[in-house]
Amino acid sequence: MSIRSIVTGTGHYVPPRIVNNHDLGKLMDTSDAWIRERSGISERHHVDAGVGTSDLAVEASRRAMADAGAEPSSIDFIVAATLSPDHYFPGIGVLVQAKLGLGTIGALDVRNQCSGFIYALSAADQFIRTGAYKRILVVASEVQSTNLDFSDRGRDMSVLFGDGAGAVILEPGPADNGQGILSTHLYSQGQFAAQLWMEKPSPMDNPTFQAQFFEEGRFYPKMEGRNVFVNACTRMPEAVRAALAHNGLSIEDVDVLIPHQANDRISLMVAKGLGIPVEKVVRNIDRVGNTTAASIPIALDEAVKQGRIRKGHLVALTAFGSGFTWASALIRW
Numbered sequence: 001m002s003i004r005s006i007v008t009g010t011g012h013y014v015p016p017r018i019v020n021n022h023d024l025g026k027l028m029d030t031s032d033a034w035i036r037e038r039s040g041i042s043e044r045h046h047v048d049a050g051v052g053t054s055d056l057a058v059e060a061s062r063r064a065m066a067d068a069g070a071e072p073s074s075i076d077f078i079v080a081a082t083l084s085p086d087h088y089f090p091g092i093g094v095l096v097q098a099k100l101g102l103g104t105i106g107a108l109d110v111r112n113q114c115s116g117f118i119y120a121l122s123a124a125d126q127f128i129r130t131g132a133y134k135r136i137l138v139v140a141s142e143v144q145s146t147n148l149d150f151s152d153r154g155r156d157m158s159v160l161f162g163d164g165a166g167a168v169i170l171e172p173g174p175a176d177n178g179q180g181i182l183s184t185h186l187y188s189q190g191q192f193a194a195q196l197w198m199e200k201p202s203p204m205d206n207p208t209f210q211a212q213f214f215e216e217g218r219f220y221p222k223m224e225g226r227n228v229f230v231n232a233c234t235r236m237p238e239a240v241r242a243a244l245a246h247n248g249l250s251i252e253d254v255d256v257l258i259p260h261q262a263n264d265r266i267s268l269m270v271a272k273g274l275g276i277p278v279e280k281v282v283r284n285i286d287r288v289g290n291t292t293a294a295s296i297p298i299a300l301d302e303a304v305k306q307g308r309i310r311k312g313h314l315v316a317l318t319a320f321g322s323g324f325t326w327a328s329a330l331i332r333w
């Protein structure tokens, strides 16, 4: 019998502190009107001091496990995606394992930024379909607010990003009833690595941490916004089309599209490029900002809980971001 991965539970968590555009306007030369017009964002959530990416991941994971009716002890593998781990090393997977009190199960960390959740889902999907694991926690989490440049110099980036986490539980199910992950498609183009990156710290420097880099702001994330924007608007539709073609499906078959919430203008361009009506597109960036790897599982959980995603629906996920990396996944709910 052939096996597919079924999403049996979803969950998300955002830290309680809301930072709106007016709050940011007190820190730098920006305005509520500019941020809303250029990105669609009104507010985002920021952690308080001492709260790490693994803490948000744990909360989202607990909610996903409860939703799936899965005892923590039944989780047999973790795949965790983030660009903002609590520490340079180890990754957050092991911290999630410890904080949830799970057994000595494997914990894989995925470093694919905005595409991280789909990369993580894809990896977990392979483990389920080969029979290696029976109940995988896939979690994506970010704390970005603690390393953004909230001066005028960093205003293009710091108004966009927020903190949060989302998780799903994957389990095997029979392929013949049509349900589950139909496919994942993953892409990269490293020639553009420097167009959206955090250049420092780098072990290529000796010593790695230098006061000069700090003064130059090179420990902050940087982005060539316009080129990232253009590539996001072409690569995400391409990835969705590849997924549909692979499964012999068409645009009309898509019930719900969840694009990575990078910028609401990008989400609308992706929908337009694909010819998908805007009512089918999940858009929550106005309330949470761009939460990088966490953005898709947060939006997915909200859409499921709101009843926008129902049994039998065809759900298309797509992401684009630093790397460049981009990806798509098709799930029959």
Ligand code: UT7
Pocket (backbone or CB within 6 Å): 029, 030, 031, 034, 035, 038, 039, 114, 155, 156, 157, 159, 224, 225, 226, 228, 229, 232, 261, 262, 263, 266, 290, 292, 320, 321, 322
């Ligand atoms: O999640 C990973 C993937 N990320 C993305 O996909 C994001 C892609 N890029 C974007 O979303 C957009 O490029 C931005 C939102 C970052 C910028 O929007 P834009 O419409 O491309 O603006 P721009 O970069 O062309 O800047 C227009 C002006 C500039 O001023 P001048 O040079 O025209 O005088 C910027 O300095 O807006 C200025 N600006 C701001 N003004 C007020 C940039 N940031 C801000 C700000 N507040 N926060």
